[in-house]
Amino acid sequence: MTSRMGGALLLRHLGGRLFSTTTTTSVPRSTAIGEATNYLMYGGSAPAKGMAVWVRISSVRMASTTASPAVGREDEATVAKGAAAKEGAGTPPSAKKEIASYWGIQPSKLVKEDGTEWKWSCFRPWETYKSNISIDLKKHHVPTTFLDKVAYWTVKALRIPTDIFFQRRYGCRAMMLETVAAVPGMVGGMLLHLRSLRRFEHTGGWVRVLLEEAENERMHLMTFMEVAKPRWYERALVIAVQGVFFNAYFVGYLLSPKFAHRVVGYLEEEAIHSYTEFLKDLEAGKIENVPAPAIAVDYWRLPADATLKDVVTVVRADEAHHRDVNHFASDIHYQGMELKQTPAPLDYH
Incomplete structure (x- = not known):
């Protein structure tokens, strides 16, 4: 061949x-x-x-054999884009928004008791309540032990610069107070939670109680944000105070939970006093009694015509409950950081 x-x-x-x-x-x-x-x-x-x-x-x-599939993919992408554009042309803008949910699924539509749409994402209808305003507001824990006296005078010392800075601007004072008051519950709940994980032990329900306290205080802040618009230097002060207080309370809770809860109990007593003065100025006409923010009306189930006075009243009642819970937590026996008795009921309702 x-x-x-x-x-x-x-x-x-x-x-x-x-x-x-x-x-x-x-x-x-x-x-x-x-x-x-x-x-x-x-x-x-x-x-x-x-x-x-x-x-x-x-x-x-x-003519490479890989060129043809590439051209095909471009054509398919172009066709897909055109189809998507045609499909979205008649879709309203609200329907094009992506679903925003912690769990990645579309949340169910919630409505209020009157059938109107629920518009709050920070709390749900079943988390609302009617505050028990019949609670004793004058209750005071007399300091007896050395730690009690240290906690009491520490809180009294902290009140001096607060009075100087805010004077009688109670709306801004309440805003600052709530940014601090929401810290202890979160710190205590976090430390008890971590201890429970390390020791494989139950905590007697205290983790949930402390976290609910922190959440309730945060809702106070969200409410007063609608009433008092903070200035830039007040926002800067919040950052500074929170940074110092968080770390100080964290260390204090590690050293002595009994002392830490006593401090919070006295802080709540001071909060009751501040809100009482707030109410006096509202009743005297020194502060305008504006309509209650919508978030407060829904959270505390207030009447539709509720005013700022009603909001301050229910917030003060909440602080009284937090006072009792923290004094009770300090009174009961501790083993390390684990509370040995079940918590006092949070009678918000």
């Missing part, structure tokens, strides 16, 4: 691969193979014809 005949046979076997169906030439594949074979075996009748055949072969080999 001559080399010329071997080349012809090889070309016959490889012709199907060399001449892909994706070529844009109008010459049929069988014709092109025949012309190439004729030229290789017999030399062809004209060099130009052979050149034309080899141009066809080169064009096919240069």
Whole structure:
């Protein structure tokens, strides 16, 4: 077999691969193979014809087989974009928003008792309550032990710069007070939670109680944010005070939970006093008794015509409950940081 005949046979076997169906030439594949074979075996009748055949072969080999799928993907993407644009053209803007949920699923639509839509994401309808305002507001824990006296005078010392800075601007005072009051419950709940994990022990329900206290105090803050718009330097003061108080309370709770809860108990007593003065100024007309913020009306189930005076009244009652809980926590026996008795009921209702 001559080399010329071997080349012809090889070309016959490889012709199907060399001449892909994706070529844009109008010459049929069988014709092109025949012309190439004729030229290789017999030399062809004209060099130009052979050149034309080899141009066809080169064009096919240069057209990579990966180029076609890429073009196909571009076309598919273009078609998909066009379809999405057509589909979204008639969709209202509100329906195009992505679902925002902690669990990644669409939350169920909530309504109030009157059938109107529930618009708060920070709390749910079943978390609202009517505050028990009949609680004793004058109750005071007389300091007897050394730690009690240290806690009492520490709180009294903290009141001095607060009175100087805020004077009788009780709206701003309440805002600052709540940014601090929401810290102890979170710190105590966090430390008890971590201890429970380390020791594989129950905490008697105290973790939930302390976290609920922190959440309730935070709702106080969200309410007074609607009443008193803080200035830039008041916001800066909140950052500074929270940074110092959080770390100080964290260390204090590690050293003595009994002392830490006593401090909070006395802080709540001071809060009751501040809100009582707030109410006096509202009743005297020194502070405008504006309508209650919508968030307060829904959270405390206040009447639709509730005023700021009603809000301050229920907030003061909440502080009285926190006072009793923290004094009770300090009174009962501790083993390390674990509270041995079940917590006092949080009678908000």
